[in-house]
Amino acid sequence: MNPAHVTRVYAQWFRVRLRSTISWTLGLAAIVAVTAAFYPSLEGVFDDVEEGGGLSSLLGLSGDIDPSSPLGFIWTNLYANVVPWVLMAFGIALGGAAIAGDEERGTLEYLLSKPVRRGEVLVARFAGMISILAIAAVVSGVALLASAPLFDLTTAMTATAPDGSTTTNPGIDAGNVAAGTFAALAVGVGTGSTAFLLGAVLGRHGLAVGIASGFAIAGYILYTLSNVTGSLDALTWISPWRWYVEDAMFINGLDWDVALPFVLAAVCLAVGWWSFLRRDLR
């Protein structure tokens, strides 16, 4: 493997994808900032949400998360759903484009007529996918950190129960944002890697994106319906939502479950490598 070739192929793909990277990144940052801006006006909206039900699992509510607190609000409205979904969608777009997209357009074949190895292209594109996702995730985290003080999200909130007891919920800090952003990025990397693997094995962009999207949606449906019905619980281990929502790393901090998508990504890279180096280009 020639590191100079990997670097050049990586940089060239980065340049090619710059425009779409900016669009996705600014879009996600805008969603984060706009959602944060709603916090002061949504007090009391979540009072009727029943804990443990289907709606609460859709919102990512579990344990003692208070959706009207700063942490609970951002978790239920952004990090339990929108941020990982956007990063998953972006990951699928990048993973599908990395090998299969270029292969179908005929651009990959010309690149491989030059003195680069297939493995070098594979590694460069995989690294490109992860770093572009990381940029989108980090910028969204920075957008939250920048907008949180403007909308009282960094201020601790004291709630008084009917019996007169009080509970103090802390405001958002950089640790919450870093942990939540990293966990959401991990989900995006895992899902993008499945699209990458399918593209490397099949060489078909539509199939890679379609199957990876199907897995992502099926995993979400499986997890939420299982929470509602209580059945098929054993199968929910294949869904990233199980550990992602239950661990709520945005609130509780990182734990080792966050490594699971990266292990999946490493397996996808290894299997994709094995297949891509052996098969015919389309």
Added chain:
Amino acid sequence: MRHAIETHGLTKQWGDLVAVDDLSIRVEAGECYAFLGRNGSGKSTTARMLLDFIRPTRGTARVLDGAGGDPNIRARVGYLPGDLNLAGNTTAHEAFMFFGSLAATPDRRRLDDLIERFGLDPTRPVRELSTGNRRKVGLILAFMGRPELLILDEPTSGLDPVLQEEFRELLAERKAEGATIWLTSHVMAEVERVADRVGLIRDGRLARELTMADLRRQTTGRVVFTFAGRTDPAAFEGLPGVQEVDAGGEADELTVTLNGSAAAALSTAGRLGATAVRTERRDLDDVFLDLFEESRR
């Protein structure tokens, strides 16, 4: 290195479709070999196997004494695909710098010279260029590194006559510098001025191999005799060296296609009182069609 390209029993099969069938060719170093065939005959599939984009079902292919997938070999090869596609908004200049940097440091003087020769504006995104201008980009990319071996798939497709001439000159220069050229085409006249040898591929099989000298001999074998009146073509049929007699032209003319000595035809024409004689150069494409008809039989 004796052979720049060498294939043995090269075969590519997808299910029941045999795209290339038991192809064995040798292209000498410094030679220009034209691979001719109709659309879908297996020319591009062969090129893709030479560069390891697709793997043979059977047989072997060697390029510059190595494997087409070896980066050290590819660094010595210039490739022009049938249809050049470059990613996103890549401009021609960016493409030259990027692809050039993968092989070596791009030679700016060489690059500027090629851009000037082909009259290309390198600042525009390649995907916005016309077919002909994209072809120019592909040719510059193929030639800019002064490769030892050029693999060119339909190189003049989309180029106007002036640029075709420029391409032929460029090819002749590289050949004079010792490069080997392997090109595909379905237009015989296109390769006439550049090729040393021609391989005819039909339905994936190598039907014929001829030198250009063999081909040129076949283009000059038509003689038209003018007589004082209508003459029976049967007088020429079956004569030594006569392949075909055609009375379909002017009423007082007979066109005799030769495949050997003209002595018997000339003698008979003289005996029948021919008043004029002229030779006609057959179109190379006619020869191409005839050869394919022969290979079909």
